[in-house]
Amino acid sequence: xxxxxxxxxxxxxxxxxxxxxxxxxxxxxxxxxxxxxxxxxxxxxxxxxxxxxxxxxxxxxxxxxxxxxxxxxxxxxxxxxxxxxxxxxxxxxxxxxxxxxxxxxxxxxxxxxxxxxxxxxxxxxxxxxxxxxxxxxxxxxxxxxxxxxxxxxxxxxxxx
Numbered sequence: 001x002x003x004x005x006x007x008x009x010x011x012x013x014x015x016x017x018x019x020x021x022x023x024x025x026x027x028x029x030x031x032x033x034x035x036x037x038x039x040x041x042x043x044x045x046x047x048x049x050x051x052x053x054x055x056x057x058x059x060x061x062x063x064x065x066x067x068x069x070x071x072x073x074x075x076x077x078x079x080x081x082x083x084x085x086x087x088x089x090x091x092x093x094x095x096x097x098x099x100x101x102x103x104x105x106x107x108x109x110x111x112x113x114x115x116x117x118x119x120x121x122x123x124x125x126x127x128x129x130x131x132x133x134x135x136x137x138x139x140x141x142x143x144x145x146x147x148x149x150x151x152x153x154x155x156x157x158x159x160x
Contacts (some may be wrong), residue, residue: 024107027040027093033086033112036080036085040067053097055098056094056098086112088112088114089112
């Protein structure tokens with residue numbers, strides 16, 4: 001069943017999404033060699049709460065953190081920890097926020113310091129289908145790439 005939203009509800013959804021976008025931008029600027037995924041998680045929670053929102057993931061089905069942080073070959077929903085990011089890693093940051101009961105949710109993949117041209121290409125190629133292609137094509141292109149680290153990607157998967 002499709003539940004239509006009122007203009008006020010759509011506005012609350014937009015506010016929650018804006019919180020997520022702002023916090024992801026903040027986190028992108030903090031990603032650097034030596035920082036831990038726990039550090040990023042703490043920053044995310046403080047930034048969400050500082051904007052009057054609630055972290056959407058924390059406590060959902062007992063999930064213990066605010067952020068999902070997936071490093072390199074981790075496909076998704078990595079739980080932040082004391083793991084330190086290294087030069088050349090890539091990290092997926094997945095974040096959700098709630099404003100007055102309405103959710104915003106988004107994710108971004110970020111290079112850690114200087115990364116290989118293969119990793120940059122991975123980020124670019126997997127971002128494009130998510131924006132421009134159908135969901136079915138996006139999954140067909142992105143899924144095989146995320147099963148392997150960047151360094152081996154081009155040997156196994158020809159990129160368009």
